[in-house]
Amino acid sequence: MIITIDGPAGSGKSTAARGLARALGIAYLDTGATYRVVTLAALERGLDLADADALAQLARGLDVQFVPAPEGLRVLLEGRDVSDAIRRRDVTENSRYVASPANVRAVLVDLQRRLGAELGSFVTEGRDQGSVVFPQADLKVYLDADPAQRALRRAAEMTARGEAADVQGVLADILKRDASDAGRQTGPLCRPADAVVVDTTGKSIDETLAALRAAVEARA
Ligand code: DC
Numbered sequence: 570m571i572i573t574i575d576g577p578a579g580s581g582k583s584t585a586a587r588g589l590a591r592a593l594g595i596a597y598l599d600t601g602a603t604y605r606v607v608t609l610a611a612l613e614r615g616l617d618l619a620d621a622d623a624l625a626q627l628a629r630g631l632d633v634q635f636v637p638a639p640e641g642l643r644v645l646l647e648g649r650d651v652s653d654a655i656r657r658r659d660v661t662e663n664s665r666y667v668a669s670p671a672n673v674r675a676v677l678v679d680l681q682r683r684l685g686a687e688l689g690s691f692v693t694e695g696r697d698q699g700s701v702v703f704p705q706a707d708l709k710v711y712l713d714a715d716p717a718q719r720a721l722r723r724a725a726e727m728t729a730r731g732e733a734a735d736v737q738g739v740l741a742d743i744l745k746r747d748a749s750d751a752g753r754q755t756g757p758l759c760r761p762a763d764a765v766v767v768d769t770t771g772k773s774i775d776e777t778l779a780a781l782r783a784a785v786e787a788r789a
Pocket of ligand 1: 578600601602604605664665668694695696697698746750
């Protein structure tokens, strides 16, 4: 079974995907992590982020592994656990350079399909999972929420990690990422026509999960 969850930053995709995967007893695939790990590697190597060919070459040659662990998949870059490092704010802010060029996305879409084939049954989340990467999915979900609520969630996550978070700054970053996620030529954030839309504004995690489980049952 393949379930895709797409939506903008802070709509609650990763929490929802992780929770749904656990409830169904299947794997969780975090495709944002594939963009983040390339961004981290590019920053560490001092690459020019505007050079899409250099980024694509980097992405093609990177040794990235997703290793199952009790708390979810751990991300290894050349054998080093970078699961926390890829959540840093500088990585988040610069990820759009990796997420925009078509040649870089092509490499990462291949990687995601390979990871999916290894997992078999999984819940995946991102921007283009139902529309581009797994159009054959059994269930497609589009999660949405008000920008202000999404900024509050992101700020709470950052505070929980011990990072300074000012909600206005996070909101500005989110609006910038929305524009760049929706406006790019390849794999833009969009709502697949056959997706079930779930708006998480004002919903608790449990309420969102209940809506998702109802959508799964309606498809069964
Ligand atoms: O969901 P996230 O914040 O971890 O995403 C990190 C970056 O990758 C962000 O710039 C959006 C982008 N992304 C994408 O373009 N397509 C995906 N399927 C997943 C993430």
